[in-house]
Amino acid sequence: MKIDPIHQFNIEPLFTLGHIGNHTIAFTNSSLFMFIAVLLIALLMLASGRDLVPGRLQSVAELSYEFIASTIRGNAGAEGMKFFPLIFSLFMFICVSNLVGVVPYTFTIATHLIVTAALALLVFFTVLIYGLYKNGLKFFKIFVPSGVPIYILPLVMFIEILSFFLRPVSHSVRLFANMLAGHIALKVFAGFVAMLGFSLGALGWVGGVLPLALTVALYALELLVAFLQAYVFAILTCIYLNDAIHPGH
């Protein structure tokens, strides 16, 4: 029995859609789970009732609406509500795909850096373009913190500019690495149970209780991480957008 914690991240083309240049565009298992996430969100938001006293599904839909709305108001102000659909889409897409991903035999799309990087760059360019469009050159005030002595200002500006351009990196790697590491750890511990049992017989099955308990605990943690990383991604998006809306610290 060999533990292969990487197999779960394999991209399997289901059918080919076409070609762009010399790249083959395929509909893969990753694509499938992207559309499953979109479908689940659409179901949650559209199939829930519109009653005065909400039922369970409607409560979830309304809670997620108000949760994201209050996060935006708290971190980016009332003007940030312009980006409500974007942040809501990001949060729900990451949260739902992560939660689907912790179900065994599914695929977690956020375990691929290209996906999280694309989402982080979407946020980065939204901030950059909206910031320049709204504030013009005043947008660059975000690199010049007020109240800094003139002789260390160049250094501070350098750090600010560097951190601004590293934002998409930390933004995407945080989500990607958390999901990847969690899934590897889960697979390794779950694999231990089977490995012990198959190689040591009865004694192994008894000894497998410990990794099994760890797997259960890790699974609970992964559920939390799945939600938390989506929330972190959304809240960072709010904070970055706040810079575009209100430049100058």
Add this chain to the structure above:
Amino acid sequence: MAESHGEAKGQKAGAHTEAEGGHHGGAFPPFDSSNYASQLVSLAIAFVALYLIVSRIALPRVGGTIDARQNKIEGDLAEAQKLKDESDAALKAYETELANARSNAQAIGNETREKLNAASEAERKALEDKLAAKLADAEKQIATTRTNAMSNVRGIAADAAGAIVQQLAGVTPDANAVNSAVDASLKG
């Protein structure tokens, strides 16, 4: 802190498995650039679809439901406040009315009492006057009777004196002398 720890762990695990994956001959799937294009295309399609669904249909719908509920609650609260104000006003009106009625009743009571007092006073006065008149009449009658009686007594006394004198002295006294003697003794 926890995040950076998770990141470090993730990177370490990634690096480790990448080495392992390399050992087996295949690339570590998340870093295999051959499927980047497929993923980006599906991500773009899926995310744009999600964004359109969310911004055009889902958020207006759920937001509308929440707003409708909020309006309903606010409307109901305003209605309740209005009703409360109305009942307060009604209570106030009732209390004013009650106070008016009470002072009216008091006034009527006072008036009636005064009227009754005045009436009984007048009656008493009339009765007293009547009694006084009767008393005066009675007194007058008594005086008349007394005068009459006195004059009768005088006649009798004069007659008796004349008779006594005649019996004692054997002479008939002069009537005028007898009368003046009687008058003198009556006065005395």
